[in-house]
Amino acid sequence: xxxxxxxxxxxxxxxxxxxxxxxxxxxxxxxxxxxxxxxxxxxxxxxxxxxxxxxxxxxxxxxxxxxxxxxxxxxxxxxxxxxxxxxxxxxxxxxxxxxxxxxxxxxxxxxxxxxxxxxxxxxxxxxxxxxxxxxxxxxxxxxxxxxxxxxxxxxxxxxxxxxxxxxxxxxxxxxxxxxxxxxxxxxxxxxxxxxxxxxxxxxxxxxxxxxxxxxxxxxxxxxxxxxxxxxxxxxxxxxxxxxxxx
Ligand code: DGL
Numbered sequence: 001x002x003x004x005x006x007x008x009x010x011x012x013x014x015x016x017x018x019x020x021x022x023x024x025x026x027x028x029x030x031x032x033x034x035x036x037x038x039x040x041x042x043x044x045x046x047x048x049x050x051x052x053x054x055x056x057x058x059x060x061x062x063x064x065x066x067x068x069x070x071x072x073x074x075x076x077x078x079x080x081x082x083x084x085x086x087x088x089x090x091x092x093x094x095x096x097x098x099x100x101x102x103x104x105x106x107x108x109x110x111x112x113x114x115x116x117x118x119x120x121x122x123x124x125x126x127x128x129x130x131x132x133x134x135x136x137x138x139x140x141x142x143x144x145x146x147x148x149x150x151x152x153x154x155x156x157x158x159x160x161x162x163x164x165x166x167x168x169x170x171x172x173x174x175x176x177x178x179x180x181x182x183x184x185x186x187x188x189x190x191x192x193x194x195x196x197x198x199x200x201x202x203x204x205x206x207x208x209x210x211x212x213x214x215x216x217x218x219x220x221x222x223x224x225x226x227x228x229x230x231x232x233x234x235x236x237x238x239x240x241x242x243x244x245x246x
Contacts, residue, residue: 002210003062005030005053007038008147009241010181011068014091016245017207018066022214024222028060029242034233037143038071039112039179046114050076054084060228064219066210067091070111070179074118087217089210093121094176094202096128101198102174105132108167110139111178121178135170137163139182146181149237152188160185161192174198184241 002018004011008031015029030053032038038046050072057065066089067073067080073090080088093115098107107129115121116136125134141159150156167175175197177183183201190197214220231238 001026001028001061001063003028003030003054003057003060003065004068005032005050005057005065005072006069006180007031007036007072008033008143008181009238010143010146010179010184011066012238012241012245013180013183013201014066014068014203014206017203018210021207021211022220024225025220026061026223026226028057028062028228029230029238030057031229031231031233031235031238033147033231033238036147036233037112038069038075039114039138039143041114043075043114046072046075047079050080051083054080056230058084058086062086064089064210064214064217066206068180071114074115074120087213089206089213091180091206092202093124093178094200094205095124095134097205098174098176098200099129099132101200102132102172104171104173106171106173107132107134108164108170108172108175109134109136109178110142110163110167110175110182111136112143113138115178133171135167135172137166139163139179142179142185143181146184147237149240151184156185156188157191160188164189164192168193168197172197174200176200177202
């Protein structure tokens with residue numbers, strides 16, 4: 001059983017890609033929306049939440065876990081790998097494909113404060129973005145929009161434009177979606193940027209990596225699709241978002 005967790009519904013944007021290549025697996029999803037957003041929380045707090053959620057998912061039968069949250073991956077995945085005897089798959093900031101794709105030589109990165117200040121992101125940027133200019137912005141208010149189901153419309157456009165416009169104004173033609181909530185706002189972000197901008201979502205690469213790790217560990221069972229949804233707070237947005245995906 002594949003366990004997936006996030007601070008909210010964002011991880012469903014990763015599940016969507018996983019399901020395309022692993023359609024017959026059993027899934028359990030945990031939205032930690034009672035403690036959302038993670039973006040501004042301390043590393044210790046996120047590690048504590050990640051530990052609690054991991055224990056729960058394993059108690060329900062998960063034998064591999066996707067940390068479908070960039071912020072939680074940056075803060076907690078190394079601790080989880082030390083403390084639990086199962087494989088963990090995390091989110092990678094997609095700076096490398098973005099640096100290869102840009103024609104203007106300017107890459108925008110949208111992510112949470114926690115992700116942007118994490119060593120994992122800073123190391124990735126130093127390794128892959130030496131020949132391009134990186135401009136970063138916190139997706140201020142994006143997670144709240146998605147958690148409230150407001151992914152299109154005037155409010156979504158106004159909120160997203162505050163963080164996205166500075167990237168476009170700086171010349172970015174390629175924007176990394178460095179938080180798993182943000183792909184749900186892709187249409188709105190493209191409305192703000194114009195269609196000449198390419199958005200890069202790491203989820204398809206993460207799904208591919210999961211498939212490889214499951215194959216190596218003999219975890220592919222294809223015993224029929226199922227999904228068990230859990231949330232620490234109100235489950236309405238989780239159910240609605242999931243029903244719109246499937
Ligand atoms: N979905 C998350 C991420 O990928 C966390 C958003 C948040 O809770 O701030 O970073």
